[in-house]
Amino acid sequence: MANMVQVTNLFNYDNEIGTSQKPPKLLSLADYPNWKDHFDQFVSWIPILEGYTHPTYSWMGKDDVSKPVSALTTEEKQLFDREKKAMASISMSLPKEIYHSFKQFKSSQQLWEALEKRCEGSLDVMKSRKDLLKKQFSVFNHFQNESLDDLATRFYHLLSELSSASVVYEAEEINDKFLESLPSKFDVYSVLIKEKCQIQNHAS
Known part of the structure; x- marks a missing residue:
């Protein structure tokens, strides 16, 4: 029983602060301030703070065609990967019942700002x-x-x-x-x- 309690406590602790491979869990909206502190230490903030726009190019007379990932330059691919990581990290941090309210946001910046507005309020x-x-x-x-x-x-x-x-x-x-x-x-x-x-x- 003692071992089971220790495992449960360790699991809850990992959920709260995250690990090197797993972002911390937002267990409830009321716990947002603590979660934000832990999340700050986990993920790269550049795509969230500055936003991310996927590169485009002209194709068959059409402008602003989304550039295929395979055609991205090294620098563009790095930014793309960081954005995907930031988006995935936030999404993985949110329980299904919370993420359901935010799944319409398609970038890490949009998702983060919506979550911040919801939790921090006016x-x-x-x-x-x-x-x-x-x-x-x-x-x-x-x-x-x-x-x-x-x-x-x-x-x-x-x-x-x-x-x-x-x-x-x-x-x-x-x-x-x-x-x-x-x-x-x-x-x-x-x-x-x-x-x-x-x-x-x-x-x-």
Whole structure:
């Protein structure tokens, strides 16, 4: 049973962050900010950010005929392959129920922008999300009987979401907030750590 749990956890972890050969999975639209961070590390962004237009040529009096892949130059083939990889990576990242809403988009840039618009929403939605995350940071605290590892995991997850929303706190604020969130049995250690940090700050 323990081995089964370990395999399941490893599978979920691989789905979340991806591997060298497999893009991370977007498990839900609500998890988009975390997925975007992991995806950023996986795929080449040039076709997505700059867009991709397949080369064309004139053929039998017709202009703008799509150039066969076999006729692409070395540079054109590299760009074509990167676009295909970017498109495939995004598509593979989306569960069927989510991809169904975006399958009409035929380029990585179009698909990415549509997904971004759907998940990040309007400026008002983004502002509301920032305000909510700031509030979560300000009231962050330990749960009853929560382990230190679980507390740290929750805290770093919140920091990741804040970073994705471009909400920045000073290192001192982050350290103080985490120390304040610790159970009362750690109060002595928290005070000692704060005093040490203050001494170091004054010394520098």
